[in-house]
Amino acid sequence: MSRQKPKLARIADSLGVSTATVSNALSGKGRVSPELAERIRATAAELGYVPSVAGRALRTGRSGVLGLVLADISNPLFPKLAQAIENSAAKAGYGILIADSHGDVAAQTQAIERLIERGVDGMIVVPRRGTWVTGASCPVAVIDSPSTPGNTVAADHWSGGQGLGVHLVSLGHAHVLLLGNNQSSNVQNDRLGGVKAGLGSARVETVWIEKLESTAGQGCSLGLEEAVARGVTAIAAVSDLVALRALTELQRAGIAVPEDVSVTGFDDLIWSSVVTPGLTTMRMDVATIADIAIAAVLEAINQPKSAEPRRGDGETVTASQPKVPMELVLRQSTGPARTSASHKDNKTENLTAGELIQ
């Protein structure tokens, strides 16, 4: 409880040395005798010295802050992601400034603009499908999907999907309905493509919800009851939100999950574990993804200016490990494929003997 905020000068003349020496001692950069350095550190701690970010930023040109740009901050995956990123950044001594582009490109550009004006040293961008990152004047890491050009790091959505596919096959499912939202999303294509690959020779149908809703209206039925009647025994959704929609639509129609039909999702969102039945899903390792993204940006920031003539910042950085494996979370929404007889209303009784056995 000394006077005021102690600055570098106070601790300096408290020891009778110059501010430069104090600065050097605390940052460990210049040449300071070990014992003096120790004394300086001690009194700094004692006085409760806290360096002024503003002063440092002004001199060094680094703010110690990274921007996090979310295409859609209301995406339910955002909490986990933001938490992970904030965590990784904090470990590296960086702060996270958030910016929301409400899913639209102009707003995203504006948001990036604001971040730049705020002097961020780098950015993490989670773009919306199609959206692209206009040249910012600082290193940018992009988290989208490995198949997106310019992507820095992301979950291995394709392999994750494949994992779900083989899981369903191992349960005997041979006729699966894939539920996607938007066909132009790289992530969604990767996920469903992976599922399809994992399913091997199983029969597959795909429904794109946005396309369906554009004709049948927002919040329309997904026609799952009819699909089940057609013989579908499993539904693989592109996200837990879609899976939840499917689950409730099925239950409302009196179709039992997983006895009549299995349901899988993606992301292990917060509700996946509390619904009945619990949702089998494919979780992404956000912590690792965040670590890699942050590391990549920081590396670019600390690059010795690249010695090039062009002020070649603004490039999207690359990471050593661009794809991070996903993890299968088994819950109760998946089970053995029903044989036709076990479907309570026997709409599927006219199957062949072979199909019955399978």
Added chain:
Amino acid sequence: MSRQKPKLARIADSLGVSTATVSNALSGKGRVSPELAERIRATAAELGYVPSVAGRALRTGRSGVLGLVLADISNPLFPKLAQAIENSAAKAGYGILIADSHGDVAAQTQAIERLIERGVDGMIVVPRRGTWVTGASCPVAVIDSPSTPGNTVAADHWSGGQGLGVHLVSLGHAHVLLLGNNQSSNVQNDRLGGVKAGLGSARVETVWIEKLESTAGQGCSLGLEEAVARGVTAIAAVSDLVALRALTELQRAGIAVPEDVSVTGFDDLIWSSVVTPGLTTMRMDVATIADIAIAAVLEAINQPKSAEPRRGDGETVTASQPKVPMELVLRQSTGPARTSASHKDNKTENLTAGELIQ
């Protein structure tokens, strides 16, 4: 695409004036002749001048950044809230630095500490139940519940609950089950208290999930089937997440919503509109809440230092309008109370005539 980042000096001697004049012209503070001011603004815009936050921060002691502290960033309400706060802040020219205390008090204190070190001008805190804000050295706005001491602004949870209560009564419900998570949460108590008040003379039972789970185990059944058998015709959950859990548990048990039992939630979270049936819920006006919170903090920041001897910062600020009304969102999960006869498995047939009529 001039040379480099234009600073004040460049535009100053580009016009043959002093930097002070430029500064005054751009900020509109000092005395500058209108036409010169206009010329200055013009060339500033032309050169693409962007003020250096670092320089300004160093000089003024203001960073132009607010901290947002979430008790639990993985709370599904967070996206909406963060979006609203970021929006309000951006409108006022402020940035939002996020900090996550993983629900635990020590981490929250640490997070606040980090924000202070980063030089935030103020903070918005959404505390977890019980958690309290240790004296930070800047204005703090708290968003929790009107009944929490020190609260700045929040949704009127009690009145919201009351609204749900009267809604249920108007549908003829006379026996309602209340679902809460944790009895020590102000918000949850307010919500359920309001519901109870709105229900008037109806019969009410309350289940606190965390207490139940502490004995029956994580993810246990909530005993809703039995409750319905006992004559419960409506379930009011303290949040949409709980409502979702209830909805799926009911559907899984073959109980139809809303024919057999109505379900209500709180918050209008993202999934409330996509599940079947859509969830009737009570939405909080996060945009208004964010606006008020930000305004309150900014007012405190721009206070003329209060002229007091003590450096009396660190106080939680107060707002002119501490409670913001909530809005009822009607969907399909609520309907007229069933008469006993309409419950498909007639477990309730041994009721009195009077109860049957009601």
Added chain:
DNA sequence: CGTTACCGGTTAAACGATTAATCACGGCAT
């Protein structure tokens, strides 16, 4: 006519940290 007030600016001093350049000085080789 002397004093004051205003007007449209300029000067220069901060803000707090970093860092290149410099300096004092004892040891060492030439």
Added chain:
DNA sequence: ATGCCGTGATTAATCGTTTAACCGGTAACG
């Protein structure tokens, strides 16, 4: 004895903006 070098510390410039103080000149005012 002279020149050189390494060590440990200091000096002073610098980052870009804000703002209190100042200034010459003119108009208003008593």
